Amino acid sequence: MEQDDLRGGLLQGTLDLLVLRVLIPGALHGYAISRRLAELSEGWLSVDEGSLYPCLYRMEKKGWIRSEPGRSENNRKARFYCLTDQGTAQLEIEQEGWRRFQRAVGRILKRA
Amino acid sequence: MNRAIDALREWRELRARLRDESEFHIDRAAADFRALGLSSSMAKQAARARFGSRQNLKLALRELGGDWEGLVRLFSAHRVQASPWFQPAVLAMAILLIPLLSPAPLAVIEAVAGRPLVAADRDAVFISKQAWNLTYVGINRADFESIRSLDSVIKLERYQSIHARAYARKGVSLTSIESRIRNKTGNQRLRVVPLFEREPIVMGPAKAVWGVMAFVSLFLVAVPRRSYRWLGYGFVVGCLHSLASLLAWAFAIQLWSRISWPTDSAALFGFLFISAVCLGVAVLQCQVWWRDLRRRCPLCLDCLLLPLTEGSENCLLLDPATTESICAHGHGVLVETRWSSRFRPQRSPLHGLVHG
Numbered sequence: 001m002e003q004d005d006l007r008g009g010l011l012q013g014t015l016d017l018l019v020l021r022v023l024i025p026g027a028l029h030g031y032a033i034s035r036r037l038a039e040l041s042e043g044w045l046s047v048d049e050g051s052l053y054p055c056l057y058r059m060e061k062k063g064w065i066r067s068e069p070g071r072s073e074n075n076r077k078a079r080f081y082c083l084t085d086q087g088t089a090q091l092e093i094e095q096e097g098w099r100r101f102q103r104a105v106g107r108i109l110k111r112a
Numbered sequence: 113m114n115r116a117i118d119a120l121r122e123w124r125e126l127r128a129r130l131r132d133e134s135e136f137h138i139d140r141a142a143a144d145f146r147a148l149g150l151s152s153s154m155a156k157q158a159a160r161a162r163f164g165s166r167q168n169l170k171l172a173l174r175e176l177g178g179d180w181e182g183l184v185r186l187f188s189a190h191r192v193q194a195s196p197w198f199q200p201a202v203l204a205m206a207i208l209l210i211p212l213l214s215p216a217p218l219a220v221i222e223a224v225a226g227r228p229l230v231a232a233d234r235d236a237v238f239i240s241k242q243a244w245n246l247t248y249v250g251i252n253r254a255d256f257e258s259i260r261s262l263d264s265v266i267k268l269e270r271y272q273s274i275h276a277r278a279y280a281r282k283g284v285s286l287t288s289i290e291s292r293i294r295n296k297t298g299n300q301r302l303r304v305v306p307l308f309e310r311e312p313i314v315m316g317p318a319k320a321v322w323g324v325m326a327f328v329s330l331f332l333v334a335v336p337r338r339s340y341r342w343l344g345y346g347f348v349v350g351c352l353h354s355l356a357s358l359l360a361w362a363f364a365i366q367l368w369s370r371i372s373w374p375t376d377s378a379a380l381f382g383f384l385f386i387s388a389v390c391l392g393v394a395v396l397q398c399q400v401w402w403r404d405l406r407r408r409c410p411l412c413l414d415c416l417l418l419p420l421t422e423g424s425e426n427c428l429l430l431d432p433a434t435t436e437s438i439c440a441h442g443h444g445v446l447v448e449t450r451w452s453s454r455f456r457p458q459r460s461p462l463h464g465l466v467h468g
Contacts, residue, residue, distance in 0.1 A: 030133050030136065031136065031140040048168065049133065049134050049137045049168060049169075049172070050168035050421070050433070053130055053133045053134070054176050057126070057129075058176075072136070072140070074140075076139065076140075077132075077136075078136050079133060079136075
C-alpha cells in the first residue's frame with residue numbers, strides 16, 4: 001500500500017532534470033519522452049501532458065532544448081525536442097545539484 | 113506596434129502548439145491502447161482518461177500565459193485590469209452612457225427604479241386603494257362619489273377605468289388631501305400620489321434573471337468568506353453589473369417598442385431575441401464578476417499573480433490539479449482546486465512567536 005502511495009509522485013523541480021537526461025540519446029517527441037520516463041522508472045513515474053508540455057516550452061524558452069517539426073513513427077506530424085549545448089551544460093548543473101541533495105538527505109536518514 | 117503584433121503572434125502560436133501537442137499525445141496513447149486490443153472509440157476514451165482532458169490543457173495554457181488572461185497580460189493591460197477600480201469604472205461609464213444613448217432617458221431610469229421620478233403635471237394627483245403587496249387595486253364607486261364632494265380636489269375623474277385622477281387646489285398638500293379623503297371615506301388604504309405619465313417598459317424578465325443571478329452569487333461568495341472587504345467589493349461590483357444590465361435591457365426594450373413591426377410574430381421574435389441576448393450577457397457578466405473576484409486578494413483587492421499548477425486533472429482523487437497564485441504585496445497565496453478556492457494569508461515571522 002505504501003508503494004502505491006508513492007507511485008507517480010515527482011519531486012518539484014526534478015522534471016527538468018529528468019527530461020534533459022532522457023533527451024541525451026537523441027531527439028524525441030513529447031509522447032515518447034513521457035513513455036521513456038515511465039519505462040526508465042519501471043512505471044513509477046507518470047508525467048501527463050499538463051505538466052510535460054509547459055515544462056518543454058519553458059526549457060525551450062531558456063534555450064536548453066530545441067524543437068523541430070517532423071514525422072512520428074506512424075507518419076503523423078509531431079514536434080521533436082533535442083538538447084542544445086546550453087541544455088547539456090544545464091544538465092550537468094542539475095545532476096550535480098541532485099547528487100548534493102541526495103547526499104544531504106542520505107546523511108540525515110543515516111544519522112537521525 | 114510591431115512588438116504588439118509579434119506578441120500576439122507568439123500567443124497564438126503557443127495556443128496552437130499546445131493544442132497540437134495535446135492531440136498528438138492523445139492519438140499516440142490511443143494507438144497504444146488499440147495495440148493492446150481495445151476498440152478505436154474505447155482506446156480514444158482510455159487515452160483521454162489516462163492522459164489528457166480539456167481542463168489539463170486549460171491549466172497548462174494558464175500557466176504559460178496562453179489563456180485569455182495571458183493575452184491581457186501580454187499587452188500590459190493587466191496593470192489596469194488588476195486594479196480594483198477597473199471594473200467599477202467601466203460599469204459606471206456604461207451606466208452613464210446607456211441613458212444618454214436612449215431616446216427617452218428618464219423612462220429608462222424610471223423603468224429600472226420601478227417608480228416614476230418626475231410628475232408629468234405638477235398639480236395632477238392619482239387616487240387609488242393600495243393592497244398589502246403595494247400595488248394599486250382601484251377605487252370603488254361609493255368612495256369615488258365621496259371624494260367628489262371634497263373641496264380640496266377639482267376635476268375628479270376615472271383614470272384607467274379603476275383608479276381616480278384629480279387636480280389639487282392651490283396651497284393644499286398631498287398629505288392633507290390624503291387625510292381628508294381617508295376621513296371622508298373611512299378607507300385607510302386609499303393613497304394620494306402625484307400622477308406620472310410613464311412609458312411602459314417590461315422589466316420582469318430582466319429582474320427575474322438578476323434575481324436568480326443574485327441568489328447564485330450570494331451562494332458563491334458565502335462559501336469562501338475571505339474578508340468583509342472582499343465581500344463588500346464583490347457586492348458593490350455585483351450591484352453595478354446588475355444595474356448596467358437592467359439599464360441595457362430597458363434601453364433595448366424601449367428601442368423594440370418604438371420599431372413598427374410588420375406582424376405580431378415579428379415583434380415576438382424580436383422580443384425573444386432581445387431576451388436571449390440579455391440572458392447570455394447576464395450570464396457572461398456573472399462569469400466575469402466571479403472570475404475577477406475569486407482571484408483578488410482579500411486584503412488589498414489587487415489581482416493575484418503567477419499561477420502555478422501542480423497535480424493532474426486525471427487524478428481527481430489522489431493528486432488533483434491545484435493552482436497557487438500569489439499576492440504581489442505579500443498578503444498570501446490563493447490555493448484553487450476544481451472544487452474549492454482557499455486563501456492562505458501570509459503569516460509574519462512574529463506570528464509563530466505569538467501564537468505558538
